[in-house]
Amino acid sequence: MIHPLAEVQSTNIGDKTFIWQFCIVLKGAKIGKNCNINCQVFIENDVIIGDNVTIKPGVQIWDGVSLGDDVFIGPNVTFTNDLFPKSKNKDFELKKTIVKKGASIGANATILAGITIGENSLIGAGSVVTKNIPENEIWVGNPAKFLKKN
Secondary structure, three states: OEOOOOEEOOOOEOOOOEEOOOOEEOOOOEEOOOOEEOOOOEEOOOOEEOOOOEEOOOOEEOOOEEEOOOOEEOOOOEEOOOOOOOOOOOOOOOOOEEEOOOOEEOOOOEEOOOOEEOOOOEEOOOOEEOOOEOOOEEEEOOOOEEEEEO
């Protein structure tokens, strides 16, 4: 179901995926089946979203971000794809960010460019992730630090 107030340019969207009002999905994006893309989400071209993914409101998913199956992205999570952003930067170097299967990212967390978040890991609300996160771990804070095994 694509809400009539969403702008969805991609045709590569799986069955039973809901895209709610005021979302923008660019032409090159790939979104799996049974996803729930809440209102006010922006998804750029070079993005891959697996099956059974939930993305809460206010999230922008930039080129180079890949979300595995069963991922949860909380409200207002911020992804980046450039470690040294500048306006009209001709030397822009896209950094890929990977969120692996079953990972969850809490509200208002910031994920720096080039990070991999391991399977079934959890990032606490408001955390700033500056390095790779191993699988099955909980990380919290700014900068995010290991809390315990998940």
